[in-house]
Amino acid sequence: MSHIYSAAKEVWVWLGVEDDFTLPAIKTLRLMNSMPPDAPEWYWTANQHLNLPQDKVEDEAQEQIAKRNNWITKSISGFEALLALLDRAWFQRVWIMQEITMAMRVTLMCGSYSLSWDDLFRAVQRPYHPCNDPACNRGRLLSYKFSPAIKFNLGNRGSEAQILTEVRLRTRTDIEERRYLYDQTQSLFDGSNKAHFSIIWDNKISLSLLLACSWHFKAQDPRDKVFALLGMSRQEDRNKIVIDYELPVEQLYTSIAAMFLAGSGSDVLQDWKNGDSEGLELLEGLSFIQRSSIDQPSWPTRTSNLPSWVPDFNQPLISSRIFRPRFQAASSNLAGRSSFEVQGNVLKVQGFILDRVGAVAEESHQNPGTNSLFFNLESWLRITHSLEPVYAATGQNRAEVLWRTLMLDETEPVGQERAKESFREWVEMFSLELYHSQRSRKLYDDLKATDDSNSLIELGPFVNEDEGKRLGVRSVNYSPRHDGSFYYLWVSVDLTRRLFTTRNGYMGLGPGIVEPGDVVVLIAGARTPYILRPLVGQDSPTRYSFIGEAYVHGVMNGEALDGREDVFEALEL
Incomplete structure (x- = not known):
């Protein structure tokens, strides 16, 4: 089929029947393309609001409505329609990648409406105004909920159209x-920048990078x-694989796992707008x-008989x-062992082998209402309480280590104080439950008594307010401030991960199935630690x-x- 698509002058794609989003989506897309690159505020503001907490959307949208005569509201509706169009099942099928990427020209049909792929391309690839609000997405125009666009966060759900x-x-x-x-890069970059920027790629994408994308x-x-x-992949990668539908899935996946773990090399x-690039690194x-460990019907089960190290x-x-x-x-200065x-x-x-897991918290989960969310916090407090007040590895207080671990110590772009405050807001939401739970209150009071980082709130001022009203508010879905x-x-x-x-x-954050006795290992050349489980009854202790x-x-550094x-040894997985 790849030869057919490549030889065709034009490919017409059927997205399905039209719905209430189709026409507004197409109108929005074409209006975006009609705007000059230096005047994108109308659509950027709308997209920014789509990624804010709902209460902030409503508050700020009202201000914008008063200033801009309902223009923001119309823009938001248009973006919602466009995202709905691009979220159709057709965009998520792996085989359609050949239809789109190999054809000379592509026209999308949705009911009685048509749209050229070039129009869609210009919308998702065009420059846009940078976001100055830390609450909004810092990524490409089209992204999925709170995740950055997939291009610079490989593997995460993003805009498949991107x-x-x-x-x-x-x-x-x-x-x-x-x-x-x-043409765009000629106007975006001056002569000094062009030397570090390449837009014309002579080679197809490696199979490893395609698999990640x-x-x-x-x-x-x-x-x-x-x-x-x-x-769509490079010839040297295609030569290594024979298309055989009789081949068991686990055998196929194992055969390409080494290629995938080797990464994409050069x-x-x-990103053609600034030259930033991302590949798939070694390991x-x-x-x-x-x-x-949580069984969800929407989560596909892992293919049986796969070796544990094979994705x-x-x-x-x-x-x-x-x-x-x-x-x-373990990625610096280890070229000889990587x-x-x-x-x-x-x-x-x-x-x-850095250490062994001693204790684990419950696996984090999110269900309607505050009870399940409070369950997470109670579990975190219990395992944090088992640590010494001062964390030996960093000298920080254990309460501060808790929120930094849960956030992967990711305090940018909001800053450390704002990141800590957002954790305090989370704790505040459960102030009544903490106050009235004898077990949780004891844990919390002990942690607060030794907290010199001000990571934990005082429960008294929050509990002394109108408790019934506060409890009623919190039983609704959590809507964070700022x-x-x-x-x-x-x-x-x-x-789905577990604090340990x-x-x-x-203290660490690991897979949902981590258990006491598991080994925490630094693998030479890898950026993160990994959790391994000793195999009982094996001839080799490694x-x-x-x-x-x-x-x-x-x-982590x-x-x-x-x-x-000299601390590294040979391990077998």
């Missing part, structure tokens, strides 16, 4: 979009998560393996990855089952290694 535009740019060199981008695309046959991408996706593929390419991520380019737990070897179903790496940075990071990263402490006093990535407070390499 990914399609990116892959198409690299698949065909003779399309109109290339000329459009070239298309992680949330869907396929009825799990093998198609690989086979559907071959026509192959990157690049980064391990962060795509996620497991939860399931047909299993969407259930939370954002912990992996961040800013982490360097390698791995695959022998059959065994992955061999160089690892440093940016709510703690809450939104918790929703995107912490859900180690035998030597570290053989483990891979559980998943982790955040461990106080070791290489502090545990301190430049040493």
Whole structure:
């Protein structure tokens, strides 16, 4: 089919029957494209409001309505319609990537309405005004809820249309979009910047990077998560794989896992507006393996018989990855040890056993009402109470370590004080429950008595207010004030993960299935620690089952290694 799409002068795509969103979406998209790059405030403001907490949307939208004669309200409606159009099931099928990326021209049909792919491309790729409000998304125009756009956060759900535009740019060199981008970059960059910027890519995307980009695309046959991408990938990658639908899924996935873990090398996706780029790093593929102890019908089960270290390419991520380019737990100055070897179903790496898991909290979850949310907080307080008041690895108070661990110590762009305040707001929401629960109150009072970081609130002032009214308000869905940075990071990263402490006093955030006795390991060349489980009854004491990535407070910048390499040993997964 790839040859057919490549040879066709034009491909017409049927999105389905039209609905109430179709016409407003198309009108919004065309109006966006008619606006000059230096005057994008009308649509940026609307998109910004879509990503704010609902109470802030309503308050600020009212002010804007008074100033701009209902224009903001119309803009928000238009963006909602456009996002609804791009959220159609068609955009999420892995096989449609060939239709879009390999055709010379593409026209989208939705009922009686038509839309050229070029119009869609210009909308999702155009420059826009930067966001100055920390509560709004700092990413591309079209993104999913509170996650940054998928291009610079590989594997997370984002705008599938965004990914399609990116892959198409690299698949065909003779399309109109290339000329459009070239014209745009001439005006965006002066001569000094152009030397560091490349827009014309001569090679197709590597299969490793394609697999990461298309992680949330869907396929009825799990093998198609690989086979559907071959026509768009580099020739050297295609030569390594034979399309065979008789091949068991676990055998196919295992055969390409080594390629995926090796990363994309020099192959990157690049933001043509500023030259920033992102590829798939060595061993980064391990962060795509996620497991939860909570059974949700909407979460696909892991393919059976896969080795523990092999990613399931047909299993969407259930939370954002912990992996961040800013982490360097074991990635600095280890070039000589940053390698791995695959022998059959065994992955061999160089690892440093940092510690063993001592205690675990309950797996974070979110259900309607405050009871389940309070359950999370109570579990966190209990495990934090088991630590010494002063955290040895950083010298910080244990209450501060709690919120920093849950936030992956991610305090930008709001700043440390605002990040801490957002955690205090979370605690405030449960002030009544904490006050009236004998067990939780004792834990909280002990933690507060030794909290010199002011991370915890005083319960008295909040409980002495009208308790009945406050309890009634809190039983409704939580709506954080201001940016709510703690809450939104918790929703995107912490859900389905479990807080843990180690035998030597570290605190971390790990997979939902982490257990006491599991091993916390730094793998040479990897940015994050990982949780491994010793295999009982194995001949080799260094053989483990891979559980998943982790955040461990106080070791994410290489502090545990301190430049040493002699601590690494051969481990088998």
